[in-house]
Amino acid sequence: MSESKHSSLPRVSLSGDAVNEITRRDFLNEITLGALGIAGLGSVAVTYQFFSPNVLFEPPTTFRAGNPDLYPVHSVTFLQDQQVYIVRMPEGFYAVSAVCTHLGCVTQWKPDAEMIACPCHGSKFKSDGTKIEGPAPRPLPHFAISLTADGELLVDKLQNIKSEQALRV
Numbered sequence: 529m530s531e532s533k534h535s536s537l538p539r540v541s542l543s544g545d546a547v548n549e550i551t552r553r554d555f556l557n558e559i560t561l562g563a564l565g566i567a568g569l570g571s572v573a574v575t576y577q578f579f580s581p582n583v584l585f586e587p588p589t590t591f592r593a594g595n596p597d598l599y600p601v602h603s604v605t606f607l608q609d610q611q612v613y614i615v616r617m618p619e620g621f622y623a624v625s626a627v628c629t630h631l632g633c634v635t636q637w638k639p640d641a642e643m644i645a646c647p648c649h650g651s652k653f654k655s656d657g658t659k660i661e662g663p664a665p666r667p668l669p670h671f672a673i674s675l676t677a678d679g680e681l682l683v684d685k686l687q688n689i690k691s692e693q694a695l696r697v
């Protein structure tokens with residue numbers, strides 16, 4: 529009975545474009561699969577994040593600063609990635625923090641004025657970190673500096689030392 533009904537419907541010949549048309553059902557299927565895929569990827573990402581260790585990766589606090597001959601006497605060299613000045617004076621080497629003791633801005637060595645200046649609130653320091661003026665409450669700290677077995681400078685930023693302690697080479 530129903531076959532005869534269908535067979536009585538007029539047949540419409542489909543052109544090439546009409547064959548490629550997407551039906552509403554196909555469209556909704558595609559959307560649903562896409563949404564499920566995005567939700568699946570999101571849940572995988574969240575699960576990965578949940579199981580990965582919750583640690584903060586920071587650069588090592590001990591670093592090699594190279595051969596002492598790299599630094600001329602009476603020089604101040606800023607090591608940007610470590611935020612440390614390697615200061616070489618006739619009495620020896622100092623490793624001075626470049627982070628201002630006021631609010632933590634990174635200071636800059638001004639060779640013309642022969643001083644370290646903070647761009648944030650104007651604190652000024654001598655090359656050995658001694659405070660000259662400004663709101664900084666303390667001088668710039670000195671870090672422990674030593675020589676490795678193969679003769680390179682080694683700075684330990686976890687170990688503060690007195691400002692008079694210079695490394696003689």
Ligand code: FES
Nearest residue numbers: 628630631646649
């Ligand atoms: S942070 Fe350097 S003076 Fe304020």
